[in-house]
Amino acid sequence: MENTEKNPRGIATAASQAAVDVGRASTLQKNAAIHAMAAKLAERQGELVSANRCDLEAARASDLPEKLAARLGFGKAKISARIEALGRIKALPDPVGAAHGTKLRPNGLAVTRVRVPLGVILMIYEARPHVTVNAGAFCMKAGNAAILRGGSEAAQCNGILGEMWHESLEEADLPAEAIQVISGSHEDVAELLHMEDLIDLVIPRGGRGLVETVTKESLIPVLKHSAGVCHVYLDEGADLDQATRIVLDSKCLMPEVCNAMETLLVCERLEPHLPQVADALQAHGVTIRGCQRTTAAVPYAEPATDEDWRTEYLDMIVSVRVVEDVDEGIEHINRYGSHHTDVIVTESRSRARRFVREVDSAVVLVNASTMFCDGASLGMGAEIGISTDKLHARGPMGLNELTSYKFVIEGNGQVMGAPEDWRRGLTP
């Protein structure tokens, strides 16, 4: 048994069998497993903190980039946050079995769309042990089996979290294989990505390299959680205080997340006020890379290259460009952006409307910070990630986005043809 669990086909087969049971499990059972996991996080907190310390030491010894190491942290505060998050996921309504209103057709057939689980979800991510907690709970609550492949940097911590899921599921009388935390080699992962007969969806979450490799390799449908090159466009006549607040929040609150602002676009009519906004950014420690007009107006701005407009810094850096008007702003965003999250700050109703319609992004905001691109802010309770794809799910993904549906049709003997039509087969 232990042997089969270690090889990729064994893992996927076990997941696929577990998916049948977890797909039919009651909400109470699934919630019981989430509850047990939360209890274990509290009980074994000390063990997790020291495992995380080992991971961090190993990471520093092997020269892991500081940014990745920062995401690897799983101390007391992060563990408490996870316990709270599990409480929120437990409280979310179960999407499985939800019926989207029955339509009675003229012939008497009753047609209902019913939500069903997707099946087996393979999640591939870097660092961030908290994903092991979150994604497991999310996939399972939506009735799916999850295969979670975290980065080798988080091996110790993920190992313990995997054990804890195993026990939590068993305590709730669910198959332990409904959430498998694995640490296979790149070859093993490549093998999994070819098992379209057993796995229904792959979600890669991490840097551009990871996402591209997975997309190329996979025969299974992929939901990309790719880079966020997010913009704030300051329109002519924008309220400057409001604009500055939104710019600072979008850049400085959490510069390391995918929905942080990377490029600030300023309408040329606002150019006289550009130094004021730039000063506020600089005062908060942000480095500015600007177009020619920006460097002319802001002495400490470095010149930006064409590459800067496409760059996700995830850092206290911002690129700044002066544009003629909202049209040039929209064009810049659709051309250089990553269709993730973009903001217009404006007092004009017609330009707000144009921006919202024409910017081709998952989340488009008027007079609000990019930080609100997040499942909790949008009323989904929590999120498993932010899709940069258009198919199936776009933007923050909640429980519903981890399900599919089936059509259920109830009749009392309806047929489409008349008996004389059933002879058609006889006359080719």
Add this chain to the structure above:
Amino acid sequence: MENTEKNPRGIATAASQAAVDVGRASTLQKNAAIHAMAAKLAERQGELVSANRCDLEAARASDLPEKLAARLGFGKAKISARIEALGRIKALPDPVGAAHGTKLRPNGLAVTRVRVPLGVILMIYEARPHVTVNAGAFCMKAGNAAILRGGSEAAQCNGILGEMWHESLEEADLPAEAIQVISGSHEDVAELLHMEDLIDLVIPRGGRGLVETVTKESLIPVLKHSAGVCHVYLDEGADLDQATRIVLDSKCLMPEVCNAMETLLVCERLEPHLPQVADALQAHGVTIRGCQRTTAAVPYAEPATDEDWRTEYLDMIVSVRVVEDVDEGIEHINRYGSHHTDVIVTESRSRARRFVREVDSAVVLVNASTMFCDGASLGMGAEIGISTDKLHARGPMGLNELTSYKFVIEGNGQVMGAPEDWRRGLTP
């Protein structure tokens, strides 16, 4: 210009530019193009019929399988049916811009999910010139640009239909490249399947070989319209007259379509009545291949092999198996079926419920013919095809299934952090 239209990148680039305009076009404009196309089908009917005659002759000369040749027909009756179908598509509500109820969040943000087009859709299909009419109208009405690659068997007919779309779009002041009917080589198609930067979705529609090749080759997301191995399960205590009607309609009305019944499963308690159902099938010209118990009860039944349970005959053939009970029936369907369309005929409420929950298919029916797996029957007005995938769309696909969505968030200066939080970047 003509040259760029012929090479794959030129085609995809033109489609991607046209998608921007058609995505922003009004419903009236899109309906005008559909109306113009319907008028042209009527006007140039004679020309289409003789082009189709050429295609048919060439097909017969090159020994095209008779089944494929049958689908190639595009005579007066089929053209009239297309004109009617265009009228129905024109009458459907435009999905683009539809808002799914605005939620006001506690912080005053107004969050709305708004439907948007997918972008560029590449459709690859065999024979059937009617798809060139239908799919073009469907994709365009949902605000997308379409690249339609029909089979070489239908080259003459598709060429004229392509010209007609070109003219119809121009008459409606829409870019002619919003619907491009192409006839490129397999190498050209392979090139298109690698342009994930320009094309948003691929829909292959045809035999298993076509669908598998496209799925393997494509870097673009694929929505498979694959085989239909559909079942009718006759439960103990089923009304025999009703059961026979449903079986005959599911098999004999249109044996060539993907939702025709291919396997009949009979509960062993109904075994004494099996000859009666088999006789009705035989009387309508259906060949029966059965399990051992079937061949014992029905003298003219041929023995079925394991391969038969997985076969989509698309013909006047049915495989028949006696199963112990509903559980064995469900197991057979989930194991051998193609997760397409399956029926239970029963008077038992509890077994109907179990069948509906546990059969993992896009469409599950109780006491009705498999023929009702169809967009019009389900109230979608019409359909562009039937997805056998779970992601994005499952079962019959209407206009909504050819769209994505974006989140639109309107605020009045909301930020997430307090000013002291914006200093975080300063203290790593």
